[in-house]
Amino acid sequence: TGEVVRFYITNVANSRTFNITFEDTKIKLVASDISRYEREDWIPSVVIAPGERYVVDVQFGSPGNAIIANTIQAINHFRGEFYPRVDTLSNVTVSNQKNGEDLSGSFELLRENPEMASDIENLELYFNELPDYELETLVRAQNLPTPIVISMESDTLYVPPMEWNDAMPMMNWLSTAEQVTWILKDKASGLENGDIRWQFEQGDIVKIRIFNSPDSFHPMNHPIHLHGQRFLVLNRDGSRNQNFVWKDTAILPVGSTMDILVEMSNPGEWMFxxxxxxxxxxxxxFNFVVR
Ligand SMILES: [Cu+2]
Structure with a gap:
């Protein structure tokens, strides 16, 4: 009891976003994909999309069994109903022994990260610039059996911004890349996916606006990921980020717009x-090139 434990969490699931809870313990948010946060912060749970990483500190309290769980609002698409669902990820036994060094003091302290503060100072001039590129996420279906089309359309009457559970396993099983194309579309050129070929010079600071259109056939959230570089999430739906951290993956909910500022620091040909x-x-x- 009283032990402070650091967790390094990576979501290696193929499609599921988790909302990880540690019973009623306080969770201290320390770092994400590439760096520490501008400021450590208390969070009620860790929302983590595929590809994302988070580092958190947790202090275990009363002795007994503590459950690390995925605590979500599941949805029944056809009935349009939410229902709470808790899946146990791990059981932790908290003994009544005092364990080693008492870290309560430093656990209670929320530290600031001067490196992040100076990065922000250097990059702030780009924050209010117009985007250099705009992407839209879409989905297109072809040759789907009619009953599937009807059920997918009806289930799209209400689209949750995040899909926490797999509410349509039959549909997902029946639709493959043969029938469904998921699309990143470059607004300026109209090009899609592999036809997009962005070129950058090493050292370029590039602002990209990404919009997850809620009007497409069957919208879903997307963890946007790029290789070889790091980025800041500047704002979501016009609200400025209040606590910056260097990322390489960020979740884009349905209907949402996100601006990211990418530091093109690493030469090569990379995936987006x-x-x-x-x-x-x-x-x-698609691939982009940094020269
Ligand atoms: Cu996606």
């Missing part, structure tokens, strides 16, 4: 893709 494996397989990817 959705981190949901099925979407990537069904087209949602």
């Amino acid at each position: 893709h959705c981190h949901i494996a099925e979407h990537l397989h069904a087209g949602m990817s």
